Amino acid sequence: MPLPQRVRYSDAIEPLVQFIEDTPPSEILDRTLDKLRGGVPTETMLTASALAVARSADLPPGHHGGPLHPLAGLYAVSNLVGRLEGEDRFIPVLQHVALSNKHINDPVTGPYQLLEFAPLEFADFDSAKAAFLLACSRGESNKADHIFQWLWQNVPPIQAFDLLMSIAIPKNNIDDHYFVFPGYTWRSLETGVLDTQYLSLLMRSSVRYAARFPVAPPTPELDALIKDNDLLGRVLRQRSGDDETAAIGKLGKAIGQVEEFADIPVMIATALGRGLSLDGAGEALSIGAASLFMRSLGGNPMDVHLHTSVNLRRYLVRLDGLSLRNKLLLLLNWHLGPEIRSTQTRMEPPPQPDMQAVAALPPRSQEELLDAIQHSIYNQPPTDWSQVTNLGLMRAVPEVKDTVNLATQYMQTGYDPQALIARLAEIVCHDNFTEMHAFKHHNAVIEEYNNTRDPWRSMHLVCGAQAAAISFGKNMAVYEQYLDLLHAA
Numbered sequence: 001m002p003l004p005q006r007v008r009y010s011d012a013i014e015p016l017v018q019f020i021e022d023t024p025p026s027e028i029l030d031r032t033l034d035k036l037r038g039g040v041p042t043e044t045m046l047t048a049s050a051l052a053v054a055r056s057a058d059l060p061p062g063h064h065g066g067p068l069h070p071l072a073g074l075y076a077v078s079n080l081v082g083r084l085e086g087e088d089r090f091i092p093v094l095q096h097v098a099l100s101n102k103h104i105n106d107p108v109t110g111p112y113q114l115l116e117f118a119p120l121e122f123a124d125f126d127s128a129k130a131a132f133l134l135a136c137s138r139g140e141s142n143k144a145d146h147i148f149q150w151l152w153q154n155v156p157p158i159q160a161f162d163l164l165m166s167i168a169i170p171k172n173n174i175d176d177h178y179f180v181f182p183g184y185t186w187r188s189l190e191t192g193v194l195d196t197q198y199l200s201l202l203m204r205s206s207v208r209y210a211a212r213f214p215v216a217p218p219t220p221e222l223d224a225l226i227k228d229n230d231l232l233g234r235v236l237r238q239r240s241g242d243d244e245t246a247a248i249g250k251l252g253k254a255i256g257q258v259e260e261f262a263d264i265p266v267m268i269a270t271a272l273g274r275g276l277s278l279d280g281a282g283e284a285l286s287i288g289a290a291s292l293f294m295r296s297l298g299g300n301p302m303d304v305h306l307h308t309s310v311n312l313r314r315y316l317v318r319l320d321g322l323s324l325r326n327k328l329l330l331l332l333n334w335h336l337g338p339e340i341r342s343t344q345t346r347m348e349p350p351p352q353p354d355m356q357a358v359a360a361l362p363p364r365s366q367e368e369l370l371d372a373i374q375h376s377i378y379n380q381p382p383t384d385w386s387q388v389t390n391l392g393l394m395r396a397v398p399e400v401k402d403t404v405n406l407a408t409q410y411m412q413t414g415y416d417p418q419a420l421i422a423r424l425a426e427i428v429c430h431d432n433f434t435e436m437h438a439f440k441h442h443n444a445v446i447e448e449y450n451n452t453r454d455p456w457r458s459m460h461l462v463c464g465a466q467a468a469a470i471s472f473g474k475n476m477a478v479y480e481q482y483l484d485l486l487h488a489a
Helices: 014-022 028-037 042-056 068-072 074-082 086-104 125-138 141-154 157-168 177-190 196-202 204-211 220-228 242-256 263-273 278-295 305-317 324-332 338-345 355-359 366-378 400-413 417-428 437-450 458-471 477-488
Strands: none
Touching: 014 028, 014 042, 014 086, 028 042, 028 086, 028 477, 042 068, 042 074, 042 086, 042 196, 068 074, 068 086, 068 177, 068 204, 074 086, 074 177, 074 437, 086 477, 125 141, 125 157, 125 204, 141 157, 141 196, 141 204, 157 177, 157 204, 157 324, 177 196, 177 204, 177 305, 196 204, 220 263, 220 324, 242 263, 242 278, 263 278, 263 324, 278 305, 278 324, 278 458, 305 324, 305 338, 305 437, 305 458, 355 400, 366 400, 366 417, 366 458, 400 417, 400 458, 417 437, 417 458, 437 458
């Protein structure tokens, strides 16, 4: 029996993938920049980066390292490239390539080779599904990978994805990366960021990740909400409309004012039972999440899951082919993600921000206010890392409120939101501390702004400024090296 061989890509992309795998970390930025300047399209470079980290970096025990964040962040990075001009468009690509190369060369996740193998054979979908669920119950992640190779080849991709998410979504209670990883990877493929020819390959690591131990804990309280409100026994309205505006606003405000996060699924299930659409419930959850984010005292730059998680949920709730049970769980278990759940212990009372402080700000022109927001973000107090023993316990410095107040004034004054988005896009490119979290949050708040109705949509961009103030300056080594390369050119 011949030894398995590592996955090999087409001749059109293989040399670029090998370049990312083989280039020493000390050389990866300048050599990647040379290729981009030489005409390699940004989307091609990002595809090669994703393929390289999927093939040559293993999954870590936790959720930092390996292919997880490079693949989960690819959708946001691709969109960020489109918001930038000139050579600034290269910066997010350099950040992605540098992160992939870092994990490929990290002894925690490398060396590693993703091997080719023949899929297990099944008579039909039901037998493959039973085998997959059994493998997941045993934590047999490698076997689950074999099973899914058959599924991708023999059933519609959305049917296989729905099965995968039936395992991944309940594991949100353990770590919401279990559903974020396959969800955002799927979105990159489904919305054309990546060529769908790579679907079965790029989903392999998220299948293994979702299938590994531990199994999801039961949530009898959510099952009871679904049963008591007969949410699986009726035809629920999918699409929202203008007739739901008042109900969505009322529910969103109530979610944003809670003290106990366990109250949130009760509110949502009750609203669904009274006729609110699935999309409307997602929009209300988004409004509430933004309010809770602005109430948060957290200073961990990676604590952005209130937004990124709800953003992905809204996309999945709208996705044709995803089962009703999966959609309901997406709406009901948002609060159970550990990163979100921990926010409950560090919140200010509502409402936030302090509107008296906003009203006391001097009037400024649009450009002056954009500059003031940028100056506030760039001049946040530096972090004393000698005092940080646990990122999850970090608290935001008071100066973050200055940024929030300025951004609130900007939106209240009616200035151009696209100008603020463009300025935040430039700022977020500095970050390489958060393993794509800053990029994902930036993209999430923009999509939530675009997909939320007035008068609640503006708070999402204020949250974007708040997150930028928290993450700026933590680690900007990639950006600073890029600047050095520009000066040396």
